[in-house]
Amino acid sequence: MATQEHVRKQFGEVEENSLRLGKEKSEQIIDALNQDLADTYTLYHQLKKHHWNVEGAEFRDLHLFLGDAAGHAEEAADELAERAQALGGTPISGGAAQEEHATVEYEGQDVYDIRTSLANDLDMYGDIIESLRDHVELAENLGDHATAQILREILVETEEDAHHIEHYLEDDTLVQ
Template sequence: MEETQEHVRREFGTVEENELRLDVEKSEQVINALNQDLADTYVLYHQLKKHHWNVEGAEFRDLHLFLGDAAEHAEEAADELAERAQALGGTPVSSGKALQEHASIEPEDEDVYDIRTSLQHDLELYGDIIESLRDHIELTENLGDHASAQILREIIVEVEEDAHHVEHYLEDDTLVLD
């Protein structure tokens, strides 16, 4: 029988020197911001998937496809955020408990709502995430981490675009009769 030995390579919350030459104190601040963004992004991802799975009605197909695409955008953003945190010498949040502890936003509960209410909940999350991303872009710029700022800028463009689409779905103009 082969013997295995468990060895922690990097304890969560610690920051190591990195090859990107951003000092540890600055890296720690950036990693904390990235981990919050990562946790927030996963909250959004799961809520979008919930709505993707539960959408019904005349606009089912279009909304189902949009919500699936928006969830994919969130998943891609999460990957970018996690990889950047790791590159800076940190450990990205990953467990459900850690994600919940680091998230600055609250998802809706487990109930299934009408699609208009669901999209309003999504738009609230998008707005909170956009504000946070703006703050973190400014933080990373001020710390001299221009690459993290650029990654966050690319993410915010996608987030704002998806939020704008949700806003359009919530407009009053529709072909569906009451």
Template sequence: MSQQEESVHRTFGSVEENALRIPEDKAEQIIDALNADLADTYVLYHQLKKHHWNVAGAEFLELHEFLGDAAYHAEEGADELAERLQALGGTPAAGFDQIQDAATVTPEGEDVYTIRASLENDLEIYGDIIESLRDHVELAQNLGDHATAEILREILVEVEEDAHHVEHYLENDTLVAETAQ
């Protein structure tokens, strides 16, 4: 048996009693929802970083900075989600396999796309995350976990703001059009 197997403190997917006094059956539902949100946020984070690294063109600097900031916002949201689900007695999805299994969004391919296509792909993931967060605010509220609902609302505000900025970048009078050669 490996040293790693011998020192497991909590098995991923298990739910322990929590000091927040949320019953385990309710906590389990909320933890599953938060892990899906966490996994989706990780997917968005990595895609935003990819676009941050690869953006080019006339609006490079502004987009480079925005994408860096948006990735930072996603990272902050992921941290809030992970800490809350741990406080509820769960284990945050952190390994590649757990993230892939829990994610409900699909990242774009590994290729580098035009910035317009990249932002359209980002906006699609943002939209999916927004819908999920709204559903999970309601779930947490209905299960009596008002603090988790509030945390999700705060994350939702930031996600919606960044999505709205992406939407502005995709307007017809922005992102200098590529010319055919």
């Protein structure tokens, strides 16, 4: 619980910004960024869960990959949050708020076999990739080329991690 008596800025309030992007445009982009932020943190937590629980003959490789992928998600979340703040908004924070704003669904607390876990990750990646593409277009259409560039860079990394999962899910393996 906050002990400060005066709230400096309420969540959802958008201030003028030094980037000279109008308030109405900033509001739309900040909403998109906060959705991406909530989705990315959902992905991060699911990847960490799988990182902690992976077992079997391919444990080491998958454990390292999932840790790296979670790190990529965490870095992306930081960039999304910082951009929302730069545009005059407040980045979404806290588990309950992130869950409320996320458009992807966390698989839950149960532990599944690694193929099911990775398939669930790949589904979430796909949803996030589609959303990032839509938000790149939104930012471009609103004249915010810098946000579009940030989202493109996040999109490239996200697609790359999804592609790696795709490879892990192929049926050709040395392990029997």
